[in-house]
Amino acid sequence: MKAVVFHGNNDIRFEEVVNSKIERMDDAIVRVTTSSICGSDIHIKNHGEAMGVKSGTIIGHEFVGVVEEVGDLLIGFSPGDRVAVSCIFNCGQCFYCRKGNISMCNNGTVFGGRSITGEIPHGCQAELVRIPYASNVMHKIPKNLSDEDVLFVGDILSTGFYGAERGEVKLGDTVVIVGAGPVGMCAAIGARLLGAAQIIMLDVEEYRLQMAIDKKLADVIINIEKNEAAxxxxxxxxxxxxxxxxxxxxSNQSFQDALTYARAGGNVSLLGVYTSEAILALNKYWRQNxxxxMGLVEVKNMGALINLISTGIIDTRFLITHTIGFDQVMDAYKVMENRLDNVLKIAIKM
Ligand SMILES: [Zn+2]
Ligand SMILES: [Zn+2]
Incomplete structure (x- = not known):
């Protein structure tokens, strides 16, 4: 099968690899029908070695597909089922899974990300993906929904909602969102669902801010290159x-800015992927309560989010600004990395 394979920092290749196959009895094999490239795939492409990603790992973790094959012990799924899949798989049995911190699972990790157990967790930029602990991470797609409707539910939509949930957004709150990229947009969707009265979105890209207004995700937008937000x-x-x-x-700058925008007693919820240090000036902030x-998304709300998509309360299709075939996947990485052509998200069709 064809796949996008990480060979080292700044070296990903579209190449022929052996087909994914069932390795444990609770696995499934999913034939990818639509996938996307996440901002964290770009981090992996550029800094994968420091992140613990092994050479030979198929990257990608945002996808939907059709169950091709199931292990003998997998309950509840059959070949032919259309499924949305969490970006992170987890065992359901370890200390962290039992505590509910499923993204900290001792036996799980991000598809196409760092290896935790020594086994390579191959990702979704491939024709077939092996899904470990499949019943924990796959969700059936209702018949009325397209791939595009649910493409983001297992990653950025769950992440955005998680950011709002961890920020404990309450009815009537004012929420500032630093960064109007796809995750920031999904955080705004989450903040709205939880009852934010006023959402203020900040970015440097005018087209992103304008999209946030057009989609009624933001009430106020601030281009922080042109205006001081505080x-x-x-x-x-x-x-x-x-x-x-x-x-x-x-980034350290976005972290510093975020702290500045919060009221005393407020909550700061960090969704950004930090690849270098950020400084916390406790002498300045401790009195502010x-x-x-912070942290990696706990993908716990996929079922609920799919229900909300199914009834039309959530619609993330506007994030798809580009659609391409799998043969052009390397071009898609270039477009995403360099934010060309006013891109937000790319749907890659198999
Ligand atoms: Zn991601
Ligand atoms: Zn676990």
Missing amino acids: PIILQLTQGRGADVVIEAVG LTIK
């Missing part, structure tokens, strides 16, 4: 700052 946020919150700040960039939460 005074505007203070003005919009009676001088206090935001109840919740969701950071969806992942801020709560800062």
